[in-house]
Amino acid sequence: MRMIRHTLVAFAIAFISQHAWAAPSAGAKASGQFNFYGSSSRSALSGAREYAGNLRRYSERGSTMDGGQPAQSVGGGMMSMSPIVAKEAVDSIEYGVAKSEKYLTVARRQAEAAADKEAVAVIEQIGTHLAEVKKCCRDLAECCEMDVIDGKRSASCCTELESALGKAIAAHDRLVPPAAPAARGAGHGGMPAGSHHP
Helix, strand or coil: CHHHHHHHHHHHHHHHHHHHHHHHHHCHHHCHHHHHHHHHHHHHHHHHHHHHHHHHHHHHHCCECCCCCECCEECCCEECECHHHHHHHHHHHHHHHHHHHHHHHHHHHHHHHCCCHHHHHHHHHHHHHHHHHHHHHHHHHHHHCCCCECHHHHHHHHHHHHHHHHHHHHHHHHHCCCCCHHHHCCCCCCCCCCCCCC
């Protein structure tokens, strides 16, 4: 009887150990770290899109140039923009995109280690969208590297950038589905959903 009991215990330990070692093959999406990096990449891009939207609205409404001087009208009735404001926005957008790429690099390594082909494929798709985002960033930066910035042209660049960022963010939702608002603030002392800024 004792021999049978020992045999059963040994079999149970072997079974549990085998499944514990097999767990990583379930895919990278089961990893908390993978979810953190995937979600953080999405948050960084969401912050970049917010800055792009802020800059677009600023350029559409017109502005006051630095030093309190009225903005000059540039073609189409659109007002010129402050180079300081434009540079601040462009720097923030580029920072968010760089942070996203950094997080995605880690997430990809984890997906490859877990042999999660689906996650790797989605990350590659996000990479394609990020290439478009970076092109739009370069176009926007070029728009804003002037003493007098054409608000109309800048607004157009921002619109294209927001669209490209939207595609990348939508792909992230396939990688790591965003948490429901109730889940983010659930429980006593739960913090409300904060800014997406990195």
